[in-house]
Amino acid sequence: MRRVLLVNTNVEKAPYPVPPLGLCLLAAGLKDRFEVKVYDGVFDEGRNLVAIVSQFNPDFVGFSIRNIDDVVMDRAIFYMDDILKKFIHPVRAVTKVPVILGGSGFSIFPVELMKLTGADYGIVGEAEDILPVLLESLQNHLDISEIPNLVTSKSMEIQRGTGFSSIKPVSARFSDIDRWIDFSPYLNKGVYSVQTKRGCAHKCIYCTYPLIEGRKFRTRTPTDIADEIEHVHKRLGYITFEFVDSTFNDPKGHAESICREIIRRNIKVRLRTMGINPRHCSEELFELMIRAGFIQIDATPDSASPCVLKRLDKGFDLPEIEDMARMISKFNIPTMWFFLFGGPGESEETFFETLDFIDKYINPADLVYMNAGLRVYPNTPLYSIACMEGRIAPGQSVFQPPLYYYSGEITKNRLDQLIREASRARHNCMHALETAPSPEMISEALEMRKTQHSEEPMFRTLLKIRAKWKKLGKI
Template identity: 25%
Template sequence: MIKRILLMNPPYGMFQRGEERCQADVEGGSAISLRPPNNLGYIASILKNLGKEVVIRDYPVEKDKDFIKDLKNYNFDLILMSITTGTIEEDLKFFKTTKNFNKNIITIAEGAHFITAPIESFKSEIFKYLDFAFFGESEYVVKEFINSYENNKSLSQVKGLIYKDNGEWIKNEKPPFIENLDFLPFPARDLMRNDLYKNPDTDKPMATIQTSRGCPGNCIYCLAPIVSGKNLRKRSPKNIVDEIEECINKYKIDNFFLRADTFTIDKDWVIEISNEIIKRNLKIVWVANSRVKPIDEEMLIWMKRSGCYLIAFGLESGSEKSLKLMKKGVTVEDNINAVKLAKKLGFKVYSFFIIGFPWEDREDILKTIELSKKLPSDFVEFHIATPYYGTELYDIMKKENLLDNNPEGHNYFSNPVGGTKYLTREEIINLRKKALLSFYLRPNFILKTLLTQNPKTIKNYIKYGFKLIKNNLF
């Protein structure tokens, strides 16, 4: 019988582990903030409903907690770890520590990596101390797994499970997507250190609210359609705002990130959420991520009225050629119009770009850098195109012999997988550094930032500024 369970982000690096398609290295990014481990929070709520005693640890963030001490102080029956493709090699070393302490502890890993990673890759030595892996939506898989394991049912019937049979790794059928997201319990925030995940603008705790799953987009680099499906599955506005209200009343949190694979795709739904917040008279501030299409003034006005003050746009490129080849479905002009509209209505704008696609030369990337400085963005981030298993980008780079390595152990800030047809990986890394420094170190930008922010916010921005300089000058 499984009684006591540890759900953990392992003690290696600060990464956005729980958002599946976004596996960002927080320390390597320019302005990326820590987010709470909602994926573990959802799993914890499911397990608590099954009568399990659950502990959540985000070890890189909870610096007062120690993995070895927890192994000694708790009699864990099962440990589930959230991994990323970029960290998996280091992550799974902690299962060796686990098995050396007690070989009977069940070890499980979960993450987007396992959806598309070749089963042959499990022959690597790093998987020696792993018992099981989940792929698909873990809230579904964990319940089915616990039921089968505890009742001695065949594990071959657990959809979304990878397991060993006579020393051979077996990958079961893919699990169905959870169609009605309102049926999911809210993440178990009572098990999280909510005070550690702060909004850099307000220095107050910020909760992430997963508002929907799925994206109908065709972007060749993105894991979202693979992880969450191409059909948009939306929570009801009432259910979303119920969770917001719980955070306010139970956890004293009034800063939020309303997260989605594509938040603004359904205008009426966004307006309903905004109206529900206003109707309940909730005094909150929130941010959201968005494509540049579809977006319009009416929707943005409702978002602003309900407390939204920042929008993160996936602009990706200043090259028409790149936007077309990456199948983004927008133009450079669409990018410009979206940012200008948001700024006209008083929003802060966080613009995301991607450089280093297989077809890109120096001129293509310089077009993106120039667009970043042309737009009135408040923050920017530059990713290096990363070919995750299962994406069209992976297939293209493999066909073009541009994969120096497999994706494991690499990230899209400082350690890309390979180069382009025209640029080495080192040249792309240096162009990313150039892009960030040329945006953030403009005298006019620095002066405007210092004159328009309060002292507490400036203090946080200075901290990010030092990190930027450290990462890109030394």
């Protein structure tokens, strides 16, 4: 059997380390036809990679490129330098076998990354179907020019348009992450990632999710999802699972069905999710989520200004966000709120509309994260707006340096100042640039959790300490 080494090049550990779900799904799909190994770079950061290549002697090496930059304009972490230095260059130095790229970051900037890395092939979007076909074709010297979503170092173009298998149902396969990699370092601070669907039918003007996953929701069955969680739960015990969908409660009814299936089976797990869509919230949904085991959610309305919401094409309105906030408070679901200032139409007035919402509706025990500047990605409506406004020339690359969009109605400095003032005055609001909590704050939080036997999410304990320290004038 030919050997395939799949390498996770993501070493970011903030806000917490994320296991390589996509790579493990690929490994699961290849394992009957190839001998597969997954190298997880999150904690090892490339140290043992060359030794593994020498030992395993792969016929193909696949690199997953997830993060390109951190999307925080004034911090501007560019991950690619490390990815080249710690992973791609060392491997290239010891083997001449074909190198294949993929991953969400790669899917946004395929041509730029092919050029930067000198890789032989790349696959845009999901690759469970395409990667085995590519590897078998290469192995048997077959024609690869008909393989969709493939980029080659020769053509530097995505074959047959930019689409991907967006009409295909999502495979029922389990990722079995903990069987492919050493999951123990994730047990403390990390989560076990699960997807309940792929695709996003929303049209938020800056977002890449529909480009990466397709524009239609393609759901897995609640039975499959509960089966997966139940299997992993049996192996790893009482751990936290995180749903990594674009938005969890879309299409309407899917989230409810998943929760019902978990409740019916009486699986005792901790659950959390990103993206709750205000449009499809209901008391029934929150009640089911709590009964199923949700301990934390993210709410990402981006703005609470009616004008900005429209300009961002969020697909929901202020009354719906207000309703969602009321339900979150009523059910006291620990929530991290995310606001993104500076999009088209943002002004001083719209900033204060959002701040007013925060003050009136958000539970002070919950965290509010405030970022400014919208990362512009290719093939998004925001890219076209930036072109129309003369900020970039049509076709101009926004890969590196990244382009951030700021509304013409307020300066970047003023917006930054407003965010800083707002977060200084509120213990639960954080500017995106605020660094991780100090070791002193963390140790006080750990002590508080121990004495109070608290199982609340860590961010809530940290907010209590922040409130106390603010009162004492310590911060």
